[in-house]
Amino acid sequence: MKKKHLLLTALILLATTVGIVWAADHIDAPGVTSTTSDITDFYAFQSPENPENMVFVANLQGLLAPAATADARFDEQVMVEFNIDNNGDAVEDLVIQATFKDGMARVYGPAAPSETGLVSRVETDGGMVEAGITSYGEPAIIGSDKGMKVFAGPRDDPFFFDFAQYSEIIAGNASSFNNPGSDTFAGTNVLSLVVEVPKSMLGSASTLNTWVESKRKI
Amino acid sequence: MKNILRTGILILATMALCFTSCDEDDPMTPADDSRYMQEDQMGRPAINTVFVDAGDKDAFNTTTPSKQGAAFADKFQSKLLALNPGYSTNALGLDAETFTSVLATDVLTVATEGKTTFFDGNNVLTGRALSDDVVSVELLLIFGGPEGTGNPGLTDDHVDANDKAFLNSFPYLATPH
Numbered sequence: 001m002k003k004k005h006l007l008l009t010a011l012i013l014l015a016t017t018v019g020i021v022w023a024a025d026h027i028d029a030p031g032v033t034s035t036t037s038d039i040t041d042f043y044a045f046q047s048p049e050n051p052e053n054m055v056f057v058a059n060l061q062g063l064l065a066p067a068a069t070a071d072a073r074f075d076e077q078v079m080v081e082f083n084i085d086n087n088g089d090a091v092e093d094l095v096i097q098a099t100f101k102d103g104m105a106r107v108y109g110p111a112a113p114s115e116t117g118l119v120s121r122v123e124t125d126g127g128m129v130e131a132g133i134t135s136y137g138e139p140a141i142i143g144s145d146k147g148m149k150v151f152a153g154p155r156d157d158p159f160f161f162d163f164a165q166y167s168e169i170i171a172g173n174a175s176s177f178n179n180p181g182s183d184t185f186a187g188t189n190v191l192s193l194v195v196e197v198p199k200s201m202l203g204s205a206s207t208l209n210t211w212v213e214s215k216r217k218i
Numbered sequence: 219m220k221n222i223l224r225t226g227i228l229i230l231a232t233m234a235l236c237f238t239s240c241d242e243d244d245p246m247t248p249a250d251d252s253r254y255m256q257e258d259q260m261g262r263p264a265i266n267t268v269f270v271d272a273g274d275k276d277a278f279n280t281t282t283p284s285k286q287g288a289a290f291a292d293k294f295q296s297k298l299l300a301l302n303p304g305y306s307t308n309a310l311g312l313d314a315e316t317f318t319s320v321l322a323t324d325v326l327t328v329a330t331e332g333k334t335t336f337f338d339g340n341n342v343l344t345g346r347a348l349s350d351d352v353v354s355v356e357l358l359l360i361f362g363g364p365e366g367t368g369n370p371g372l373t374d375d376h377v378d379a380n381d382k383a384f385l386n387s388f389p390y391l392a393t394p395h
Contacts (some may be wrong), residue, residue, distance in 0.1 A: 024260075024263040024264050024267075024352070025258075025260040025263065025264065025265075025266060025267065026267075028258070028260075028266040028267050028275060028279070029258070029266060029270075029275030029276045029278070029279050030275065030276060031257065031258075031275075031276035031279065031280075032257050032258040032276075032279065035257070037257040037258050038258055039258045039259065039260050041260070041263065042260050042261065042263075042326065042346070043346045043347065043348060044326055044328045044334065044345050044346055045328075045334040045335075045345045045346060045347040045348070046332075046333070046334045046345070047388075048386060048387075048390065049386075049387055049388060054328070054330070055388075055390065057348075057390075057391065064394075066394070066395045069394050069395075078254075078257075079254045081254075083283075085283075085325065089284060090282075090283040090284040090286075090323050090325055091282070091283075091284045116282075117256075117282050118255060118256040118280060118282060119253050119254065119255055119256070120253070120254045120256075121251060121252065121253055121254070122252070136394060137394075140388075140389055140393075142388060142389070149388050149389075151388065151389035154394040155389070155391040155392060155393065155394055156380070156381070156382045156391060156392040156393065156394055156395055158348045158380050158384065158391055158392070159263075159380075160351075160353075160377050160378075160379065160380045160381065161353045161375060161377060162375040162376065162377045165375065166375065169372065175371060176370075176371025176372060177371060177372065177374060177375045177376055178376065179374075179376040180376050180377075181375045181376035181377040182377065183377045183380075183381055185381075186381035187381065187395050188395065189394040189395055192389065192391050194388065194389040194390065194391065196388055199330050202330065205330065206329065206330055206331060207327055207328065207329055207330070208327070208328045208330060209261075209283070209325035209326070209327055209328075210261070210325060210326050210327075210328050211259055211260060211261035211283060211324065211325045211326060212259065212260060212261075213256050213258065213259040214256070214257050214258045214259070215254035215255055215256045215257065216254060216255055216257050217252050217253070217254055218252075218253050218254065218255045
């Protein structure tokens with residue numbers, strides 16, 4: 001009886017925790033929640049420094065407290081892959097892939113993938129740019145080559161949302177947001193991969209379809 | 219003497235051979251030709267979180283975008299109408315079926331010329347910048363109706379900016395807390 005009660009309490013706690021902290025893509029699904037392959041966010045924008053360049057950002061392992069950030073690591077078994085479709089069929093024509101090993105981030109491409117979809121290999125045809133992974137509290141290390149720039153390391157989570165109040169609304173405990181709201185993600189960190197690439201490497205389309213994937217070595 | 223010289227040359231030759239082909243850590247020739255299997259993906263913010271039922275979330279993450287529409291568009295429409303039973307169209311003029319069929323293929327469209335923003339009043343879905351208030355845009359499109367004026371308590375969370383300023387230079391994201 002007591003055991004059952006404990007289990008129930010644990011389940012409720014788990015459900016509450018999982019329920020409370022969804023966000024942009026933070027712990028979006030049970031298979032990746034609290035794993036090293038959990039993508040929290042994806043951004044793609046024209047470089048503020050150079051309008052001829054595009055910037056891709058992938059954030060992983062969100063909701064890191066400052067005290068936990070120094071110990072967070074990119075998983076050497078996990079590849080992060082930016083996918084770019086430049087002919088409108090939602091199938092990737094180019095990939096930019098990042099792997100992590102011995103304190104280095106290695107970014108391959110853009111390159112046409114030898115196979116599309118759920119399984120990937122490292123595509124080396126497009127060359128490689130590497131950067132040392134920046135440690136918590138250290139100045140950003142920037143790798144540069146071929147007109148590209150690479151950064152990998154902990155950053156402030158750029159996502160902002162009054163998730164707590166949204167949860168209250170969804171749960172039926174509130175009927176509207178507060179004004180002002182409260183940013184549930186304030187004060188938390190993520191592991192960021194930032195890649196800046198000349199637009200000329202992405203094909204000639206006026207609009208791209210883009211997305212990010214995490215893939216684990218099998 | 220001759221033997222020593224020969225041995226020395228042999229060792230040098232072996233070493234040279236190794237430097238060109240035996241380096242398992244040579245990043246341009248991954249020695250094991252490893253394969254990687256997909257675990258997570260995202261295009262637009264919060265799509266899996268908001269529109270995918272609990273039991274489908276892992277499947278959504280491992281369905282390639284070109285196949286997501288066929289697999290999930292109907293379910294997205296049901297979810298939209300559950301969130302907002304009064305949905306007719308939204309500020310983009312999209313009815314429920316059209317809106318959710320767009321969303322179900324979870325890719326972020328990015329313009330290669332001009333401003334890149336999720337929505338700034340003029341440009342729609344030309345990218346996603348760090349400062350874009352994507353949550354309020356999505357709330358407005360889900361709850362705001364054709365004029366964006368419906369359900370005023372639900373269309374803005376009143377968190378309009380990040381808690382740390384972004385940088386003007388690469389890597390643009392703010393330093394960690």
